[in-house]
Amino acid sequence: MTLCPNILNLIVLIIAERDILEKVKNPYIVGLHYAFQTETKLYFVIDFLNGGELFTYLRKDRQFSERRAKIYAAEIIDAIGCLHDKGIIYRDLKPENVLLDSEGHIRITDFGLSKQGIGMNEKTYSFCGTPEYLAPEIIKGAGHGRGADWWSLGALLYEMLCGRPPHYNRDR
Secondary structure (H helix, E strand, C coil): CCCCHHHHHHHHHHHHHHHHHHHCCCCCECCEEEEEECCCCEEEEECCCCCCEHHHHHHHHCCCCHHHHHHHHHHHHHHHHHHHHCCCECCCCCHHHEEECCCCCEEECCCCCCECCCCCCCCECCCCCCHHHCCHHHHHCCCECCHHHHHHHHHHHHHHHHCCCCCCCCCC
């Protein structure tokens, strides 16, 4: 069976996501318990997080108190720091990828755009992410490293406190 390049790229991304979830253990990153496949599907058995997406709470509450935003930011900082310690750039931090557990603590999920094997001062040049949270160096195509995740955290924190992303415009 011959696979078209788009399917091959998707397979590479899914395998990378599984590899990341297998190697990273952190209380603020969704945990992978088991992965298996059938002939046509791949399954990930991950933590059950019944608190919903941060996105839902932002839309409902519009903005958070400084105390609440600081708690979420601290947990995200711990998660991003853990990823960076393992040479992983997350590259897709946004409210839809931050889940909450039953106690209100966050867990980062969706590692499909993450990049592995990036050293402290290394850069990657792929253009990916969500426009409202993209670091300038990604937009410029100048190459980006771990700093892109910190930029995205700043944009997310701004949104938590102000009710909208810092550079929001209806025209993407």
